[in-house]
Amino acid sequence: MKKSGTTTASGPWIKRPDSGGDKIFRWRILFLFVTWIVLFAGANRLGAEQARPDPVIIIAVDTLRADRLGCYGYPRPTSPELDALAEKSVLFTRCFTPSPLTTPAFASLLTSMPPHRHGAKRNGLPIFPKVETLTDLLKARGYRTGAFISSWPLKAKLSGLDRGFDTYEEVFDKKRWLGTINPEGRAPTVNERVFEWLDRCEDEPFFLWVHYSEPHAPYLHHEEFDFDYNRWNKKLYHPDSDFSDMRNYDTEVGFVDHHIGRLIDRLGKDGLFDRAIVVFMSDHGESFGEHGERGHGRKLFNATLHVPLMVKLPRDRRAGTRMQHEVSLEDVAPTLLELLGLDRPDWMIGRDLFIPEAGRAIFSEAYKGAVHFRRGRYYHHKVEPIAYSLVQAGEKLMLSPRNHRYRFFDWIHDPLEKRNLYLKRKSRLGAWQRLLKGYVERVEDYIQISKQLVREPGSMSEEDMEKLKTLGYF
Ligand SMILES: [Zn+2]
Numbered sequence: 001m002k003k004s005g006t007t008t009a010s011g012p013w014i015k016r017p018d019s020g021g022d023k024i025f026r027w028r029i030l031f032l033f034v035t036w037i038v039l040f041a042g043a044n045r046l047g048a049e050q051a052r053p054d055p056v057i058i059i060a061v062d063t064l065r066a067d068r069l070g071c072y073g074y075p076r077p078t079s080p081e082l083d084a085l086a087e088k089s090v091l092f093t094r095c096f097t098p099s100p101l102t103t104p105a106f107a108s109l110l111t112s113m114p115p116h117r118h119g120a121k122r123n124g125l126p127i128f129p130k131v132e133t134l135t136d137l138l139k140a141r142g143y144r145t146g147a148f149i150s151s152w153p154l155k156a157k158l159s160g161l162d163r164g165f166d167t168y169e170e171v172f173d174k175k176r177w178l179g180t181i182n183p184e185g186r187a188p189t190v191n192e193r194v195f196e197w198l199d200r201c202e203d204e205p206f207f208l209w210v211h212y213s214e215p216h217a218p219y220l221h222h223e224e225f226d227f228d229y230n231r232w233n234k235k236l237y238h239p240d241s242d243f244s245d246m247r248n249y250d251t252e253v254g255f256v257d258h259h260i261g262r263l264i265d266r267l268g269k270d271g272l273f274d275r276a277i278v279v280f281m282s283d284h285g286e287s288f289g290e291h292g293e294r295g296h297g298r299k300l301f302n303a304t305l306h307v308p309l310m311v312k313l314p315r316d317r318r319a320g321t322r323m324q325h326e327v328s329l330e331d332v333a334p335t336l337l338e339l340l341g342l343d344r345p346d347w348m349i350g351r352d353l354f355i356p357e358a359g360r361a362i363f364s365e366a367y368k369g370a371v372h373f374r375r376g377r378y379y380h381h382k383v384e385p386i387a388y389s390l391v392q393a394g395e396k397l398m399l400s401p402r403n404h405r406y407r408f409f410d411w412i413h414d415p416l417e418k419r420n421l422y423l424k425r426k427s428r429l430g431a432w433q434r435l436l437k438g439y440v441e442r443v444e445d446y447i448q449i450s451k452q453l454v455r456e457p458g459s460m461s462e463e464d465m466e467k468l469k470t471l472g473y474f
Pocket residue numbers: 062063101102103283284
């Protein structure tokens with residue numbers, strides 16, 4: 001008799017422990033389990049990446065003219081590293097500084113206010129005590145904050161720009177004047193300190209400001225970055241330029257560009273550069289004798305007013321874009337807050353860099369270089385601009401308030417500003433003059449109340465005065 005159990009046991013509907021069907025079933029379960037683990041882990045990683053705020057890095061080169069960089073059209077190979085950065089960034093072709101002087105310009109960068117509002121109107125004058133900065137806002141959001149600065153006017157006690165920074169390192173190892181005075185730091189030393197800091201905080205959200213001061217006067221000559229001086233096309237430069245100074249200046253640009261390349265290499269480790277928002281900028285340019293000016297600070301010609309600005313977004317977004325509308329360094333802080341999804345405070349006057357605004361007016365103001373006497377509570381009351389400018393749609397109106405002298409330039413067609421068109425265009429400049437006059441009145445009103453904003457008098461030491469003097473600010 002045939003046992004039904006045998007037939008039943010061998011039928012396809014019964015899963016025996018060692019049957020082929022059971023193996024398939026077990027493999028399916030295993031497959032589903034592994035898939036679930038992989039998806040779960042992947043989702044967690046993605047979530048962690050999305051939740052991790054992008055690092056924010058500002059790379060600043062002091063005294064760097066926009067028109068000395070290849071990515072801004074310079075024919076000499078001064079800037080291969082910055083040109084490569086431009087290929088990954090959004091480059092702003094028309095960026096202007098609110099003031100062509102170190103402390104006022106960087107204070108405007110970090111506060112999104114013009115100098116008469118934040119108070120750091122001259123080198124040696126700090127921002128007003130109650131002024132908040134981008135750094136304060138990011139620190140309150142949990143960012144680790146670090147700054148590495150290399151020029152005496154940015155010293156914490158002279159500028160007040162250490163506000164909100166966990167680390168504010170002053171690097172002054174560059175010897176000047178027969179090795180007796182060190183008012184600046186060298187790019188390789190700045191990098192060294194930055195790399196040490198990065199080693200300590202790579203995995204955290206951070207805000208890092210790296211400041212180099214190589215092209216600042218007095219210019220050193222770096223032989224390895226000297227670019228065939230005999231083949232210079234002198235038509236590219238203003239006829240009053242000092243070519244000897246410019247030759248050394250270009251080697252300084254090449255030198256600092258090389259070390260920025262080393263910084264970017266370091267940031268490339270672990271994908272940090274890729275996921276960071278990187279801003280590259282300069283605080284002002286430099287004059288080499290054009291318009292009777294050497295250095296920077298007191299005049300508002302484009303040699304010192306026009307600055308490079310690039311923003312590299314995370315993961316190559318908008319890489320290689322060029323934006324042609326007029327912008328200001330005051331726009332950087334509110335744009336960063338926008339990119340990070342944070343609210344911008346009302347006191348920031350800058351706009352979003354990425355939203356062009358037709359006919360926008362960009363104002364700048366110039367003061368004397370550095371304070372050279374002890375300052376007190378009522379000092380701000382006495383510091384007034386010695387020049388104003390208004391840039392709009394490729395043209396510029398300038399005013400010297402002391403002698404009420406105006407100048408007008410079409411700088412798109414006359415980039416070296418050799419032709420003052422004021423007399424020729426005077427009858428059509430009524431709206432320009434009213435706009436600039438309105439700005440001047442606002443500045444004067446604010447200066448009248450500024451003595452109430454400074455409660456504690458500060459003072460300049462003999463050493464401060466000596467260091468600022470060596471940088472040409474007196
Ligand atoms: Zn500067």
